[in-house]
Amino acid sequence: MTRTLRDLALFGGAPLATTPLHVGAPNIGDRQRLHELLDDALDRRWLTNDGPFVQAFERRVADLVEVEHCVATSSATTGLMLLAACLGLRGEVVLPALTFVATPHAMRWQGLSPVFADVDRATLTLSPASAAAACSSETSAVLGVHLWGTPCDVDGLTRLTAERSCALVFDAAHALGSIAGGRPVGSSGEAEVFSFHATKLCNAFEGGAVATNDARLAAALAEARNFGFAGEDEISGLGINAKMSEVSAAMGLVSLDALDHFVHAHRTNHEHYRVGLAGGRGVTLRDPDSRATPTRPYVVIEVEDEAGLSRDELLAVLRAENVLARRYFFPGCHRVPPYRDDPRSSPVPLPVTEQVLDRVLVLPTGTATSTPAIDRICEVVRCALEHPDEVRAQLATVAR
Ligand SMILES: Cc1ncc(COP(=O)(O)O)c(C=O)c1O
Numbered sequence: 001m002t003r004t005l006r007d008l009a010l011f012g013g014a015p016l017a018t019t020p021l022h023v024g025a026p027n028i029g030d031r032q033r034l035h036e037l038l039d040d041a042l043d044r045r046w047l048t049n050d051g052p053f054v055q056a057f058e059r060r061v062a063d064l065v066e067v068e069h070c071v072a073t074s075s076a077t078t079g080l081m082l083l084a085a086c087l088g089l090r091g092e093v094v095l096p097a098l099t100f101v102a103t104p105h106a107m108r109w110q111g112l113s114p115v116f117a118d119v120d121r122a123t124l125t126l127s128p129a130s131a132a133a134a135c136s137s138e139t140s141a142v143l144g145v146h147l148w149g150t151p152c153d154v155d156g157l158t159r160l161t162a163e164r165s166c167a168l169v170f171d172a173a174h175a176l177g178s179i180a181g182g183r184p185v186g187s188s189g190e191a192e193v194f195s196f197h198a199t200k201l202c203n204a205f206e207g208g209a210v211a212t213n214d215a216r217l218a219a220a221l222a223e224a225r226n227f228g229f230a231g232e233d234e235i236s237g238l239g240i241n242a243k244m245s246e247v248s249a250a251m252g253l254v255s256l257d258a259l260d261h262f263v264h265a266h267r268t269n270h271e272h273y274r275v276g277l278a279g280g281r282g283v284t285l286r287d288p289d290s291r292a293t294p295t296r297p298y299v300v301i302e303v304e305d306e307a308g309l310s311r312d313e314l315l316a317v318l319r320a321e322n323v324l325a326r327r328y329f330f331p332g333c334h335r336v337p338p339y340r341d342d343p344r345s346s347p348v349p350l351p352v353t354e355q356v357l358d359r360v361l362v363l364p365t366g367t368a369t370s371t372p373a374i375d376r377i378c379e380v381v382r383c384a385l386e387h388p389d390e391v392r393a394q395l396a397t398v399a400r
Contacts, residue, residue, distance in 0.1 A: 276378025282307025
């Protein structure tokens, strides 16, 4: 069925979804298995503090991403904070402005100064050239972000940090299952930090995992996440509570069991969006290299300048349909407090970041989004972009 303007919810048609379609609706594995694992934890009365599920989860993640050590944490944010602390970072950390605000916040919470650099236009990950320009004598680390599952230019960033003798770490929150240089993301730099938050491809309700091949770093992280305990009565230094609970680890294990199923759903959805949006005017689906991003964790479109509708107008059309698309990561880390008020945090121009922040929309995917719903979302997008003047006039009427 081809949608006409009158079918759009904005013009009085029935919304395409009766209940809201959210970006990041959780992927959920085998409930029965989860209930069994929770019963096991309750029977054991071992609910947290490096329990058997946390240990199993750490082994599974380490094997999956092909590293020697994995330290599970309460979130990726606490994982990044612990990593900065255990590496002894000081002064400034160079990172992309195009990321979730947790990335700079984790550094700032450690007393570090985040310094933003621009991203590469093709991958939307930290540009080594821009990062080099943002480095100063105060820089102690470069923090790359594998945005939306697309791996950074690991070789370029490795060269840069080797030349400057500073640390290299990665925010791999989006990148479980991504491939960099023929290897799973997880083993580059000093360490890489994954998120198992509910919105991620694989979730543990809340959770994080620091992957590294450095045994001493892993030991320091494991102590630091547990108040600094190095033995029953021995404190090795400053620590915090950033432990993963057994409930989260159980969910993480069940999610990892279902990873292939989740990936299949994400890939199928991405293909439906690709076909559904093909040939439509004014909108481009980001289609990263499938060898590097085989998991297709996010569906990201860019609304072109010549689309006739702005990104925000298209967002309003979709919201009327109960499709809750998101402007990740608008307005940009450099434009929010505390960073926007600190000129030292933005020493280099960010033209690509700013262009992308004004054009990008993230659309629903994952196991909670059906392919017929995706086909209808694509029809709505195409229909709206074929009639930009009428849509804009209607948006103005509705706003009055
Ligand atoms: C790029 C990025 N980094 C870090 C985080 C923080 O992850 P968590 O919620 O596990 O702390 C997120 C969360 O969405 C993210 O998108």
